[in-house]
Amino acid sequence: MEVGIARAVTRATESRPATWRPAGGGHTGAPKWLVELEDGRRVFVKGEASTEERTVYGEVSGPFLARVHGVEGDVLVLEDLSGATWPPPYPGDVRPLFAALEEVGETTPPAELPPLRGPRFWELVRADPAPFLNLGLVGDEWLERSLDALAAAESGAVLAGEALVHGDVWAGNVCFAPRGAVLVDWADARRGNPAFDVALAAISARIAGATLPPLDLDLAPWVALLSGHWAVVAPQPLPASIRADSRLREAQRADLAHALRWAAELLDLPPPG
Ligand SMILES: Nc1ncnc2c1ncn2[C@@H]1O[C@H](COP(=O)(O)OP(=O)(O)OP(=O)(O)O)[C@@H](O)[C@H]1O
Ligand SMILES: [Mg+2]
Known part of the structure; x- marks a missing residue:
């Protein structure tokens, strides 16, 4: 993981990355990581976030959004949702x-x-x-x-x-x-x-x-x-x-x-x- 991203995670969480693996999916080359912190919490980290995405995570909250640990420059440190159900397939009830x-x-x-x-x-x-x-x-x-x-x-x-x-x-x-x-x-x-x-x-x-x-x-x-x-x-x-x-x-x-x-x-x- 790039040093700048690791620093952003530490600033956002007040803990340090212990282990990390790249998160799959997506069409862009933006770096994305699933990170386990030294204190045991897990976060999802995305670098090179667009201005629009930083604006939304900086200013909007709601159950329809990942919870935000921090927006550090163009790095988003977010709730790890990897335990949720990701389509495809969509669940029977959409x-x-x-x-x-x-x-x-x-x-x-x-x-x-x-x-x-x-x-x-x-x-x-x-x-x-x-x-x-x-x-x-x-x-x-x-x-x-x-x-x-x-x-x-x-x-x-x-x-x-x-x-x-x-x-x-x-x-x-x-x-x-x-x-x-x-x-x-x-x-x-x-x-x-x-x-x-x-x-x-x-x-x-x-x-x-x-x-x-x-x-x-x-x-x-x-x-x-x-x-x-x-x-x-x-x-x-x-x-x-x-x-x-x-x-x-x-x-x-x-x-x-x-x-x-x-x-x-x-x-x-x-x-x-
Ligand atoms: N908060 C999260 N927790 C766990 N996994 C996530 C989370 N956010 C995204 N992912 C996984 O990472 C994949 C890519 O993320 P995302 O869609 O944000 O990037 P992208 O499609 O490359 O986007 P962009 O076009 O903004 O660069 C998602 O399809 C999903 O599988
Ligand atoms: Mg995407």
Whole structure:
């Protein structure tokens, strides 16, 4: 473990790391450790944390967050949640995830978090359809027939709002603890419409085969938005912040295939592919 990280752990916990092992998962190369302290406690440590993630752990608390031992520069020293249940698979009852997101959505966000915003993704596909079509998930004709409906549905997904938004809810960033679902990895946290997180959770759980509870949300605009997002990003080269051995783009292509089928069902379009 890097000296700077070990010092941060000591400042945050007033104990020293005794043993540590790298924590798995995640698409970025940010250092992550599960640490046993000399006093016997265990903590999870993440370095190179983004400004947004430091802001959330510095200013927000709630059962839906890991408890914070300390934020030392860009090092987060957090509750060790490795004893919780981490999907996949999601547990048979995914209601705790949606209950946690309801609490997130009732939380006043730190003012310095950036607003949630994005382009109109299906308009980007309209302007340059080749990268999406080259993924081989749909043909020209399906896109021609479906584009107006997808773009119109997407325009109903309003991102602006005044709630705390996690922004990256998926199986790798959620665990189920005795106190309820806990969200980790707040690197993409924003101020915005809490429906965005509910939609991300719904599609993630559905992709993993979980049964969704009844949701008080019209998902059609959101499934259009998320499918458009993946249609734009899945063909792109990986950014430098993502580990070169990451399967991120393969995962996004699979998510896109699922989202397109779901969008087609919700919008009465012919099945893609
Ligand atoms: N508090 C925690 N306790 C135990 N394990 C954790 C904890 N937080 C995260 N993990 C594990 O580490 C993995 C990676 O953590 P995280 O999602 O924060 O990093 P990442 O995806 O690389 O994120 P980032 O994009 O912010 O660099 C998680 O998928 C989970 O398996
Ligand atoms: Mg993550």
